[in-house]
Amino acid sequence: MFRRVLPVVLMASLVAPVAAQTPAGWKVHIDRSQNAQDPDDKSGVKFMAMGKGFHVSGGPAGTYWNPSNTATGNYTLKGTFTLVKPSNHTNYYGLVFGGNALDGPSQTYTYFVVAQNGRFLIKQRNGEQATDIQAATANAAIKTPDSSGKSVNTLEVRVAADTISYVVNGTVVHTTPKSAAKTDGIAGFRVNHVLEVMVDDFQVQKG
Numbered sequence: 001m002f003r004r005v006l007p008v009v010l011m012a013s014l015v016a017p018v019a020a021q022t023p024a025g026w027k028v029h030i031d032r033s034q035n036a037q038d039p040d041d042k043s044g045v046k047f048m049a050m051g052k053g054f055h056v057s058g059g060p061a062g063t064y065w066n067p068s069n070t071a072t073g074n075y076t077l078k079g080t081f082t083l084v085k086p087s088n089h090t091n092y093y094g095l096v097f098g099g100n101a102l103d104g105p106s107q108t109y110t111y112f113v114v115a116q117n118g119r120f121l122i123k124q125r126n127g128e129q130a131t132d133i134q135a136a137t138a139n140a141a142i143k144t145p146d147s148s149g150k151s152v153n154t155l156e157v158r159v160a161a162d163t164i165s166y167v168v169n170g171t172v173v174h175t176t177p178k179s180a181a182k183t184d185g186i187a188g189f190r191v192n193h194v195l196e197v198m199v200d201d202f203q204v205q206k207g
Contacts, residue, residue: 023049025068029102031061031193032128053200056191057084061091063109065102065188069204072184076205077157079189082198085149086116091192094120094155099186110181111190112166114153118142120173122166124181133181134166134174141171154201159183 028047045059056064071077077097094113101107106127114120120142122133143151156167164181166174187204191197 023047023054026064026066027103029063029107030059050198051200053198053202055196055198057196058194061190061192063096063099063102063107063111063188063190065096065099065186067186069187070185071097071159071187071204071206073159074161074207075159077159077187077203078154078205079202080152080154080200081114081189082200083116083145083151083153084196084198086145087194090115090117090119091195092121093191093195093197094189095157096186096188096190097157097159098182098184099188100182102186102188108182109185109188110183112155112157113190113192114142114155114168116145116151118144120166120168122174122176122181133176137174139168139171139173141168141173143169 030045045062046055046057047064048055054064077095079095081093083093092113092115094111096109096111099107099109102109108126110122110124110133112120112122119136119138121136123130124133143153145151154169158165158167159178162178164176164178164183165172189199189202
């Protein structure tokens with residue numbers, strides 16, 4: 001088994017402007033606005049290196065990745081997400097895996113995300129369409145904002161020979177057959193609109 005910590009780099013957005021403090025090699029795909037209830041037509045999203053991790057704030061929803069960070073076979077994808085402050089409505093953030101063509105209209109990937117209301121969600125994206133693998137579900141393992149407004153959750157996707165396990169703070173919150181999602185591909189993370197999130201210890205462990 002090896003442990004690979006992903007490098008810290010940044011780059012301009014593909015669809016909307018990203019602030020200039022960009023760590024090199026990373027890419028961002030900003031969502032297009034879909035409807036009035038989920039407005040992603042904002043601007044000014046910031047994506048920068050901070051400490052040994054990343055800081056994302058404001059603006060529209062987006063997917064963040066480095067093309068050199070791919071995962072195949074059996075592996076664990078992991079990241080610790082600090083929600084700095086809650087938004088005024090439910091928004092999700094978390095891990096992306098099995099990604100392909102992430103910078104274009106034919107993007108495909110699976111995402112495992114949590115929200116400030118203590119729910120997780122697993123979805124598969126194909127182009128502009130996203131379908132549920134697991135609809136939004138509450139789980140006590142998910143930390144919700146404390147009195148300061150912060151919450152810290154460590155998310156993992158554990159890909160084994162026959163199963164995919166979705167883990168929050170060491171607790172398996174959902175398991176599917178491996179056939180339920182494409183697992184080989186680019187690994188990254190996703191932050192929905194108007195959130196401020198720190199991402200630390202983002203890594204792939206092979207085997």
